[in-house]
Amino acid sequence: MILPRHGLISSRLHYFQTVARLGSIRRAAQALNVAPSAISRTIQHLEQELGAPLFERARQRLKLTSAGEILVYHAGASVAELDRARAFIDDLQGLRRGSVSIAAVESVARGLLPETLSRFWSRYPDVAVQVTTTGSQQAFEAVARGECDLAIAFDARPPKGTQRLAGANLRLGALVPPKHALAARRGVRLREFAAERVILSDASLTLGSSIEAAILGSGIELKPIAVTNSIHLMSAFAVRGHGVTFQTRVGVERELEEGELVFVPFNDPSLRPRKLMLIARGKAHLAAGPAALAAMLSEAIQRLDGR
Incomplete structure (x- = not known):
């Protein structure tokens, strides 16, 4: 909570x-x-x-x-x-001080948020930021209850009394080591991993629910070597060669940039793009600090659309 x-x-x-x-x-x-x-x-x-x-x-x-x-x-x-x-x-005080509170899912807190906050603090160094990592729906509900100014989450329905500030559709894909047989492909199907050791997210994450529904719908059987609710652990296991994992590019920016993992998008029609969304309280004028951060986050999220 x-x-x-x-x-x-x-x-x-x-x-x-x-x-x-x-x-x-x-x-x-x-x-x-x-x-x-x-x-x-x-x-x-x-x-x-x-x-x-x-x-x-x-x-x-x-x-x-x-x-x-x-x-x-x-x-x-x-x-x-x-x-x-x-x-x-x-x-x-002209944004010389103040505070912003934001709730975000773990994947956002690993990459998009630190990068955006670095730019934010370069302009507003004395504005304090409170960040809470939580589940998608919990993040949105925290905004609705007035417990935080902003929330960023995947595939969750904005509660009544909130407003959508920005959104992006992000493709799901497989994260594989650079030397994996499928690493050079432009796209893959879920069934191609039937014989692989895979690392899955559990059903407590909206990511896990999406993957589980696609697996059940395709009739294939995967062999998970690990199941977790941690995006960090999923990517860490994949980097160490323990298996392949499935998620978006968000949360693994460093691993992709440094060549530790390769993102290969899925072509399965059942694996629809995930919706990343930034929300705030509805009909409420954001104070200067939250408004400034919201503008930067909106720009960063919109740049991700379609990736």
Whole structure:
């Protein structure tokens, strides 16, 4: 889960949010470095003020009541709005300082994001950036909840209340060593790897779901030597000659540039291009920091279209 920053929000709501997240006053007290009695009194005062219980005990864990769920939702929205206000105030400083928060999938965090952030910091060296790596849908939902400014992910549906800023269609392909028999080909079919040792992504990644559907549809049987939810491990295993793996060019930019791996695109009709997308909150004016980074990311993503 992507955690909201404390920011300008009151300590009462911050205590409440922490208890709601951890499900325990004791664990919240440890996380916040305050006495459990102080948190307990704060929760009691909130319940008295609102006239409704916020928690109920379930299996030695505090669970939100209906009133508690309403409060935690609006408390999160308050954090987002206060952070946005702080960002607009930072704008008055002419981007001499400020912050941007972004959620991204691992492959984006390995190549596209570091390269873009290097250019961003060359122009805005004092703008702090918070990057969280997570799954595709989780990244988009974090934007919808106001927990981050921007998100970049593959093959996920933008939630209600968000806006698409940029997108690109990226071909899936095989990553093979330079001396592999298929390395010089302009295109390959999935069935050509039936006798190969392959490294697959698991179903927790949208990449894994795409590959799995294509395998089932083609009727072929692959022999995975490894299955993982890590793009880094997939490429690292392939570089070391343990097998071939399947993904886009995003996340393996260094390996391709240095000649450690070769990308050979798939020609299978069932393996449709993957959709990489940058989103922000809908109908919300981005502060100067997020807007500047969004512009650079949009340009970088659009250059990838069709590759």
